[in-house]
Amino acid sequence: MATLTIDDAIAAFVACEPGDEAARRKLRERLWTLVADRSLASPIRTALADAIAVLDDPAEFKGAKEADGLEKVRQALEVAVDHAECGDRAVSEPEVPSVPKEFVPEAAVARASTMLLAIPDDADRSLIEDFIAEAREYLEGAEAALLRLESAPDDGEAINDVFRAFHTIKGTSSFLGLSAIAGFAHHAEDMLDRVRAGELAFAGQVPELSFRAVDLLKTLVAAIPQALAGHAPELPDEYEPLSHALSHPEEAAAPRARTVESEGGSAPEPSAADHAPDHAPVVMRAGTAASVPTADPLVKVRTDKLDRLVEMVGELVIAQTMLVQDGVVRDASNHHLAQKVRHADKIVRELQDLSLGLRMVPLKGAITKLARVVRDLATRSGKQITFTVAGEDTEVDRTLVDLLADPLLHMVRNAVDHGIETPSERLKAGKPAMGTVRLEASQAGDRVLVKLIDDGRGLQRDKIVAKAIEKGIITSAESMSDTEVFDLIFAPGFSTAEQVTEVSGRGVGMDVVRRNLMAMRGRTVISSKAGKGSVFTIELPLTLAITDGMIVRVGAERFIVPTAQIRRCFRPEPSAVFTAQGKGEMVQTAGEVLPVVRLHRALRVVGAQEGVDQGILMVVGDGNNRTAFLVDELLGQQQVVAKPLGDAIGRVQGLTGGAILGDGRVGLILDVDELVVASRGTSSATGVQAA
């Protein structure tokens, strides 16, 4: 029943006195009813929709612009009336003059140079906190989608994901008075909307601008707590130029595309050419950061030169230590000399920190690609998973980032494949259908912690035991604690490389993962709760250039044990040590029974203590590999620079290398892992053999 006609709309329009917002709203509602009336011809409805679009945009009626806004509404209504009167007759204008598409609500765009937090007094602070967490998730999602687009620029779903992140952040932040964020997100959303509509290719500057937009939004969101506390930070310098670039991505893209064309001559795939495919995603991102005009100038340095520098600084530190520990200096009879040595010492330490810092890179490189792995795996297995990352800016030695890739991949794969349940299983268990996998990196002293936390079903003791028995790793799990059982997944032969290759193309077994981590003086810890999820933790040193070592005496020899591998040291009661049938010497300590390795026997050193209760037992290794080393004495701790033993000596079982100690003599560094494995090989009846 079309009780409403265009005449009613005209009447409502005439009633619109300047400043009468209520009248405008009434007009708008009448227009809506008309648009919804399908008995009207479609050109009429189109014109009426134009009028609504104008009325819905607050920017059109701001102060002095109000008259212009009303004029636009009038024009649209006139077109509608024309169509109504002419019936279906072809109108001279081929298309109704569309309302300008760029109706960027000026009101929403920040003009001030600060965060502009106009939070209403009655605003719910917890709502803003929710928003911060949610915005981060959306931005992580956008970042992952952008990475997918790097390899598949036509992935419509990924474009949508990026768009939705900007869109949602814009919408929500506008409610919270976060106008700087809303304004910027709006520009980003607009650009992605054009990509979505096919107006703009995801090529040229567009990927780079999208990444930068995500980064800037992250920065803005991260600044909200500060702004809440009353210290609204300045907007980043990039804010204005990037907003502009997002609105005009072609300006930057056009010349670049042309260059490619003219140089490439016959470049048949412009999108691929625009896309600079010879750059890995991570490298492109680094390039993005470097191209920001405000960034400091960069110098490229060959990594081998850098490594050499770090090595030489390490030598300098040792030389300095030797100097400081020299008897003449320590006597302090010469006050001036002592003062000069202290001064030099301070400079050397600072130099050491600086040079190590040169090789430090954020973990981001090893982490960002995991988002994609999670997504692919989840899609394939029909699971719904949110992957979030925290602390990806944690810095570690460049050499470690590459080495971390495999272990992280394994952990993530495990969490997705075995941890997170299918949506229906989760719902049955009373959990949300969407599982979460969270990666957290952080620095604790001179160690880096990478945790992978999932809210899945947790490790299943029964399944692990069954598989371990099937693989012949154990014969029974009766006396094993949960921790020991969980640790079986790192046993040689438990997981196979072939499972991994289908995803990563270069997989290794879990045992190799742990061995590699131990070689980096890292460790792995698993904790898990049935039905609640698991936490896998990787702990690594920040750098391999310098080792914190415990110097121990065995007979007349001194050895260095990397401190990170020592769990604790104790002097055993004679009664705690016993010989188990077929397992060799064991010690009972703190509720666990550990095999004892007499280092003097393993390393063939003479003159050491034979009585276990006369020496010190040092517990090393992780999980089921925990072993007690018998040494004569602990001499102290020192930072050492590890050196290979040299070609003349070659590789010696049980040693990773040597280092110069404070007194100028050489100490040998023990290969803890190898010693443990070797001792198992000769004394263990179950025969855990490396594959």
Add this chain to the structure above:
Amino acid sequence: MRFLVVDDSATMRRIIVNSLDRIGYQDVVEADDGASALSKFAEGGINFIITDWNMPQMSGLDFARNVRARADGASTPILMVTTRSAREDILAAVEAGVNNYVLKPFTPPVLKEKIDAVLSVSAAA
């Protein structure tokens, strides 16, 4: 009067639910995507739907079409929450059977006005 609020953003749902509370509507069912919203709608008792436009998997428009395709959903008022109002959007929303839409950000009074407008039109029809 029972509302069904559909939005993939939990923050947005809270904002809408808080706004509804301010204008006197406490009976609200929430859903975070179109599929679960449909199953909640199928349970019955929903008198008014407020849905986001842009959601993963099923968009607000598709959700609206799905509701309209149901025998019991032909006349349930649907208010769309959106951030843009262009000619194509308005027409697409109408085609999908959306009764009206409200632009973000809105205040509780504006939401009330929209709800009242939708209710008065559907009462007249």
